[in-house]
Amino acid sequence: MPRIIVTSDTHLGITDFPRIQKLVADIKVHEPDIVAIAGDIGEGADNVAVVFDEFVQLGVPVAACAGNHDLWNHDKQRPSRLMWEQILPAVAESSGVTWLDRKNLVFRGIAVVGSTAWYDYSAQDPAFKASIEETWRRKREFDADAWMIDWPWDDLEFCEMIEPEFRARLKAAQDDPSVNSIVVVTHSPIFEEQITRKPGNFKWGFSNAYYGNLTFGKIASEFSKVTHAVAGHTHAGKEGVVELGNHSIRAITLDSQYGDPKFVVLDI
Secondary structure (H helix, E strand, O other), X not given: OOEEEEEOOOOEOOEOHHHHHHHHHHHHHOOOOEEEEEOOOEOOHHHHHHHHHHHHOOOOXXXXXXXXXXXXXXXXXOOHHHHHHHHHHHHHHHHOOEEOOOOOEEEOOEEEEEEOOXXXXXXXXXXXXXXXXXXXXXXXXXXXXXXXXXXXXXXXXXXXXXXXHHHHHHHHHHHOOOOOEEXXXXXXXXXXXXXXXXXXXXXXXXXXXXXXXXXXXXXXXXXXXXXXXXXXXXXXXXXXXXXXXOOEEEEEEOOOEOOEOOEEEEEO
């Protein structure tokens, strides 16, 4: 029975290096066959590389997707578009890590299919009924991405750009006869069962627009081999089961905090 461990929000640069070392040591005790990192790996490309180099010492396949912090222009020398299109994929390749925003990791009957799953406002608490225009305009009030992401796309344009690739990678895994189970690893949660709601809390409810992509969940639901979905990003742990007509999906958001990343062990 293959064992996959998923962690998230390691945030090296906010989290200190000894805590990353402890995380890797704790994961090693569980003897994983695969390890995946669900985004927000490090503050800047250099820190991402350090995290990758630490994880590959586990001696098992390692995969990762981008988080929003990974795409920030931290030093004004590495713009977000360059981080997305060139720098982060190159860092992953150099470290021997599968970059899930580009390709799947298939190992012993498991396909790890991933995406940053950038938020498309679909997870906003419906009680607020804000328009797309208002949600975009007010982003600076709620989320640092508004000034740390400097690529040329708005949020919905970026989601529309990456959606076909996500669907194609899922289809490739679904059609692969060697794959028995698909584990979807995303930075943003993609199912309602992964979203923490706080009724009556305006800041939390409005901010959820920037913390989920339920559209990607609908896409993942179309593929019967998807058995698990794991995300990070929200710093609010949540777990549930997505009940579908012909199968179910165990959906998890990790309770990783700044300075204290967590992980989940999946025996599949």
